[in-house]
Amino acid sequence: xxxxxxxxxxxxxxxxxxxxxxxxxxxxxxxxxxxxxxxxxxxxxxxxxxxxxxxxxxxxxxxxxxxxxxxxxxxxxxxxxxxxxxxxxxxxxxxxxxxxxxxxxxxxxxxxxxxxx
Amino acid sequence: xxxxxxxxxxxxxxxxxxxxxxxxxxxxxxxxxxxxxxxxxxxxxxxxxxxxxxxxxxxxxxxxxxxxxxxxxxxxxxxxxxxxxxxxxxxxxxxxxxxxxxxxxxxxxx
Numbered sequence: 001x002x003x004x005x006x007x008x009x010x011x012x013x014x015x016x017x018x019x020x021x022x023x024x025x026x027x028x029x030x031x032x033x034x035x036x037x038x039x040x041x042x043x044x045x046x047x048x049x050x051x052x053x054x055x056x057x058x059x060x061x062x063x064x065x066x067x068x069x070x071x072x073x074x075x076x077x078x079x080x081x082x083x084x085x086x087x088x089x090x091x092x093x094x095x096x097x098x099x100x101x102x103x104x105x106x107x108x109x110x111x112x113x114x115x116x117x
Numbered sequence: 118x119x120x121x122x123x124x125x126x127x128x129x130x131x132x133x134x135x136x137x138x139x140x141x142x143x144x145x146x147x148x149x150x151x152x153x154x155x156x157x158x159x160x161x162x163x164x165x166x167x168x169x170x171x172x173x174x175x176x177x178x179x180x181x182x183x184x185x186x187x188x189x190x191x192x193x194x195x196x197x198x199x200x201x202x203x204x205x206x207x208x209x210x211x212x213x214x215x216x217x218x219x220x221x222x223x224x225x226x227x
Contacts, residue, residue, distance in 0.1 A: 042121075042220055045215065105166060
């Protein structure tokens, strides 16, 4: 029973480059969430997706960030023209039902640590 | 504007004693509350949750108490064990998203 798989675990980019973070949800989960954690901070919601649909992107910065969850393949969080402030841990979670209610919580991957040089 | 607040960044407890982690929230529309535990370099793992219509939920050594009038919940761990040393996140859910607190780092002392 594979859990939520994120790759890469660590990603180093120079300012101005693009970062692509991948997330494969748990088997049977069709709801995917992306969170960002800055040092000494909690997890900040970014975006909620179901297959081929963005349900809620209220936590996504307006520029440079995008997310998708295609019919086939993993969910991708894409950051264009990265800046130093994008350095953070990015976590993906998946759930069976909407927002991981009650006894069906969100299950998290181990995150991608993004470092911008 | 923090909707979920964990006011203690860290807490140290003697092994075998009770650990009590606190959490306050501001939005009365939250309908589920959850606790997650996180070890360094790993993702958060779900511990226990409680519906807003309940005031207590227990699972082994872990009990969550909810006081809706005070908009306060707490996680009790008893007895505390060395493996409980981690960061604990309180979270609250409504509609499509879950809002997390900043976490409390729990140190279990030998």
